[in-house]
Amino acid sequence: MHHRFSRVAHRVLCCGRQASGDDLNDERNGSIRWVFSLRELQSATNRFNYDNKIGEGSLGSFYWGQVWDGSQIAVKKLKNARNGTEMEFAAEVESLGRVRHKNLLSLRGYCADGPERILVYDYMPNSSLFAHLHGTHSSECLLDWRRRMFIAIGSARAIAYLHHHETPTIIHGSIKSTNVLLDSDFQAHVGDFGLMKLISDEIDHDKIIGENQRGYHAPEYVMFGKPTTGCDVYSFGIILLELTSGRKPVEKSGSQKMLGVRNWVLPLAKEGRYDEIADSKLNDKYSESELKRVVLIGLACTHREPDKRPTMLEVVSLLKGESKEMLLRLEKEELFRPDSMASSVGTTPEGSTDCILKNDDEGLAGA
Template sequence: MAFCSFLCGGKTSNRREHRKKSSMTWRVFSLKELHSATNNFNYDNKLGEGGFGSVYWGQLWDGSQIAVKRLRVWSNKAEMEFAVEVEILGRVRHKNLLALRGYCAEGQERLIVYDYMPNLSLLSHLHGHHLGECVLDWGRRMSIAIGSAEGIAYLHHHATPHIIHRDIKASNVLLDSDFQARVADFGFAKLIPDGATHVNTKVKGTLGYLAPEYAMFGKASESCDVYSFGILLLEVASGKKPIEKPSPTVKQAITDWALPLARERRFEEIADPRLNGKYEEAELKRVVLVALICAQSKPEKRPTMLEVVGLLKGESKEKLSSLENDEMFRPEPAMSCQGLSGPDDNSDSITEEKDSRVDLKQETNSLPEAAAHIS
């Protein structure tokens, strides 16, 4: 089977050695153990459901809480996504990446076990189940922005080999008990060989977050994640979705809305109204400018994620001043902002075969908890 050939067989000793060197703590779970933890995958334990299957809350014998992702239907495609996610999560360990607890592969059952995130996903707080609670004050939003950036920077610059996530979005940023960000869902991730600038691949991901060069030509690189992260930053600052519908017949990308306001230095109009004006003006401006520079159409002009982390932290006044004076932020009322926009489509998400995953409307209204544990 694809899973066994990918993770087992000749790679077993290598994997064990890698796990030993990296002090990894994940393990193989038995199906019986996960049945017991989730009360036989009881409906009352279901956190949500997506295109992949269902996610369940569970509790192990030692009292620790887990989230169990259970594939709905076995297939070669699902098997490969499962294997890729387990392999990549088994390689990495960072405070801002969702930790792998283990996996189970018995018969045609494929399950991945993660730490349970009690505050669910960023999506659920910005657009979903927890929208009305408004617990994301500005301090927490800045922490989430910086933490997410540090997690992605680790994938791009410190993991060996480097990793492209390919599906950075609000539902894939989970929040622990302290509202610290954990980037999740590595089913679409790609390993980048040393020396390679990009990989050519079929397009996967969610519309509204896709970099233009990736959506049109299938060129996946670290810069594609940077673009997606720029969209995510604008979401965090504004509370708006990546693609809004001002009217039934009109769609507007968040960048097309935010860039003219940034050029006119009207940052207060970009801030999420639910903040009630309670934010640091300098930090808001910094987040918006970094977001837009990340989400520009030309990949060669986007910063690296290491640079993004430094900019968000305000580590260099010179770099921030240079960013503010970038030509894209010069007032040009007659200039179209379409160069920032991603591709338009009647659906909100696409995979390799262009079939629908979980669209943004579903994520917002019916899958807050599922989104919190890998969409």
């Protein structure tokens, strides 16, 4: 049993900026967060016991914990944090804490105690999108088509918020299915945005980002190493192709060569063979028109030419079925023509990739 938390620590009032539009609105602005002591977090996680560990990433380890009022938290112990003062760390974290949206993973607090640099988040009981598509929960088949559409739209809204509402613009830089967390209602919460600012400059950032992100990187990022909003769009496009196909970003082909999901999906899309793209775990229970739409959006997001990718605001609108004219233009793009040579199936830089019943066309246009 975990000891009760005491409410020591300072109150931090983080007043978020009011967004415009339904997609960017965050009704939780102005929430209060706590600065936790190391002792409190040790108590909550049973001294960071291995049994409490729920994840390990390139930036740190995640632990499940329970606070004084019985609510659950996720505690992230950062690796290779900057060697700045506690005040400098607190200022950076509080800056991130002001970024609030219903589809972003909420930061509840932090700890800066000696060398320890720890972040405290809301706990997501349904783990990550990766766990349900490829990992521990994949055999349970809990992601029906409706849930997949809600996850796609919700996570797109979160990234659009970072790109188009925050000033200065926040480039996520590490969009992948392990960073799309799912709450008890399977609503998406995108995590790990802005964390690279907290990591020491002496660490090889390309290595940190690349450890668990094979297949998500845009070709221009792999070549030049500079993250952009276009790189985020590319990574999100890979997630859309994961959601529709159930395939990992990179898998071994029949010849044992590594094949990116984009290069697997594109030839099938060109020939209109969307039923072969659909994840078999859906058991043919999906909207054909929506699946086709999500595939086309995913492929457009992963276009080899960055200036031909949609913005995240356009992606949100497309996913919701609000931009029918834009979708029609998208279908006519050279990329999707059967005789087109613009598929980029050839050599790509390492690290890049290049219950609704079937035939129900109503789907989730109003989701």
